Amino acid sequence: MALVALGPNLFEDTSTGYIYVKSPVDWTLIDVLAYITVAFLIFAFLYKGVNQRRALRFPQIQMVIPYAEWERRLVSQKPPLGAGRTLAALIRTIFVDALAMEILKCEYGRAPAEVVKTRIAKRAAKLMIIWGFIFAAISTTLAFLMFPHNMIALNLDSPPRLFGMIGGVLMVAGASIWLAVRYREAQYRGIWDILGADFLPIMVLLLGVSGFLLQAAIYVWAYNQLSVAATAFLWTAIHLHAIVVALFFWALFWTNGEHIVYRIFWRAYEYVDRENAGRNTRLPPTDLKPVNRTGKEIQPGY
Template sequence: MAEVVSCPPYTCVKSPVEWGAIDALAVITVLWVIITFLYKGVKAHNVMRYPQTHMMIPYAMWEKKLLAEKPAMGAGRVVAAFFKTLFIDVLAMGILKCEHGRSEREVVTTRTAKRAAKLLMVWGFVFAGISTALAYLMFPHDMIVLDLYHPARIFGMLGGVFMIIGALMWLSVRYKEVKYGEMRWWDLIGADYLPIMILLLGISGFALQAAILAWAYGWPGAEAFLILAIHFHAVSVAAFFWLFFWTKADHIVYRIFWRIYDYADKELAGPNTRLPPTTLKPLNKTGKEIQPGY
């Protein structure tokens, strides 16, 4: 049984994992994410490869024949586009308004459900981030506040609930759209990776908090439960970040860059645009000349 101590105005218990170890793992994870982003995103040109460009024009040809003579976007235009993308497309999920079915005229009937699910997951991460920051700043060193009315606890619980509900909604939509069943199973490294991992993050987070409370107050079997919960949450968090750019979930990061690129480019109208028209017919990779003006 852990020793519960007073840390006015709250009640605390010593953290079962030293903060130094958590900080070290966090630094390693951030470095890994940066390295994989540079390797998978920048080196492979995925960051600035607009989706329709990827499908229609070989990247080397696009860069050589289309971008070489175009004017620079400018830092101010790019910064403005970043904030527009952040608040409209990410936090408000406005990007889903661009979603179509097999053609632009086909309305996606699940768009509302998808938007609600993604809003819940995005804001779940926002609240979880706020919770982590508050805990780091407000908890005594190497201690965990047990009181559920602490701001870090409140934001953490809200974030966890949002993530779980959003992930379940998304998986429900996917199940109906893709018609899983019989011999067809979930695409664990594809479209289903992200909601499954978010679901595991939410569940493992609540399991860890329950285990800490049980351990702090000496419930039977609490120590074994705590060890299991720590590893469950640690593996879920590690898998989410360490595998992110090796799955199709990486399109989230790239799409943010694509939208910034799109917004910034809209001010460069006419022949100065850096993006191809949506009606551009696919080209083969034999080096066929691209028509002027594109």
């Protein structure tokens, strides 16, 4: 790979023809923040999911059986799950249910009529969001492997750029559809009610929009590096996107979005339990509506 300088912080790779601009933020800092975020997510999961036993606390069960009684009378009577069965159930849950959106079958409104009206739109929205994240992850991985350190390719036909744009479009479209459907069916009582019920799609929408804004700012700054306005636009976009990303991951386990993580374990546990117990499973019926004591934490739609 031979980089030829075209201008301040602007280079061309003569072997591929890609035009690179030096990243305004050092990738080492990004890597450090990523490691800290992963460590925090692990801590949050251990603290809330394991320590508070939310990873195996079915919301349906809490509705009908006090958790302590459920644990004493039901879990203690079950045969051991087994490492093989558990691993197979997790693989099936993640790579089959999640990617096909079978794991989040909650497209139910507050009345039976709403199921007919909104479930197709919600299923499409959730598929877009999930696959948007997958494409974004592929884009980030390819950029790390293909681009020189601290360099960002400006070519729209580069694989990382293509995957990133597709992922961003899917995330923005999915979150927009989701919020539009939810706004019509849910009777929100104010801004805090909206944020509490739909934190996840709101943050996904902001992630996509701020990501596109950042890419636009990089393009503008790459060819106008001496412009004060271009520099201000760039740093505003960088900080906006960084704040949104931080809020999404760092606040996830303290919002109703955390149940998406737990649902993976609930579904895997359900597979193993039904395999062990067959028709005598002690799990409640899956069509039992999951709500907390106030009826708000796990609202219809997630």
